[in-house]
Amino acid sequence: MTISYTVSYFPLCIRDKDKDFKIKYANVVLLFKIVIFFGHFVLFPGHSDINELASHGSLFTPDHYGTPGCLGNSDGGKGGGLIFMAIGDELYVDGTIANEGQDASDGSSAGGGSGGSIWIKCGRFSGHGLISSNGGAGAGLNSGGGSGGRIAIDTPTENKYLGEYTSIGGRSGDPSKDTTLYAGGPGTVFLKDTRNQYAHTQLRLDNKGRTWDHYVTLNESLKAYSFDELHLVRKTAIHLVPDGKRLNLTVHKVEGDRTGLIHVHANQTLKAEFLDAVYTITRTAANFKLDRDSNAIMATSVHVVGRGDVAFEWNGRLINVQHFYIAYDRTIKIGFYAHTAGIAAGKYRFIDDFGTFRFSTLEFGSGTVIPYPPPMGVHFIVSLLVCRHA
16 A cells, blocks of 8 residues: 655545544555445445335435345345545556445345445546446345446546446346346446546446346436536446426437437437537437437437447437438337427427428438338438448
């Protein structure tokens, strides 16, 4: 263990529900392992027979303890604790900071604890270590894993950390159910730093290849969310609270392995890789689902490249897309209320009727499948229609 510091002091805090640990340093070098298994915190605890609790705690400023897993024959796994670090100068991590939910004990038929909270504020951040807040595993055929916790890193300089962040749900008690809702849901990793003198935000999510039904819900009581980067890997699904209110999600760049899902509900608006009055091209690495009365404002040229069973489920309003390209062997599902529209300077130039689609270019890759709900007709207004074959 090596800790260096200057005369100026800044707090590094590790807390559980009974104690506060405060170590004051300006520069902290972590070459060791911190593992926290006390306290309680975040998202969904483990469950038996799909007994889920609502998510809680902020992804931006995580300050909640983990939640213990649900009871079985005995107590479930304990939730992770709360780690808060406020470091005035530099944090260098080559070791491990782990704030995990505990596994349920063998034979307990109980759920795993959810991951804890890790909140780090520092002047500079670098290293090649591991920061994790994973959920604990369940024990028993009908037990569930605890969800991942929350990790947030905030630095006023560019984040130079090249290590790993993990906030993954715990295993279900029955291995055959680990891709179902019995597994713990994903936690959140939020990163904020500075790029070219501007704040830069990232939200990173990992669902370990489990079902899309394990949504990450943005429920911070905000009307609008904005991320410079949204990383979706291993079948992560994200949405806003589906409460019928007018909510907005802006994502300047979507990254991932093409298995994730962005779901937009009624009265919600998604802006994905769109710049007003600028010609943009996107091969957005995700799948999309637009419900009735939802809106998606996207790039001028959109290439549908998602690898889900349905790459684009469209039953809302698609705005400002002039060129729509569907990649090879993708499935597009179009609902009765799907249509297109155009906006300029914040005002609608046109709104097409339901079932009407207006593009300058529309291209169907070979193997494209587009089912329509009967007896829906198809009305394309296009300058160039391309249908490719193998």
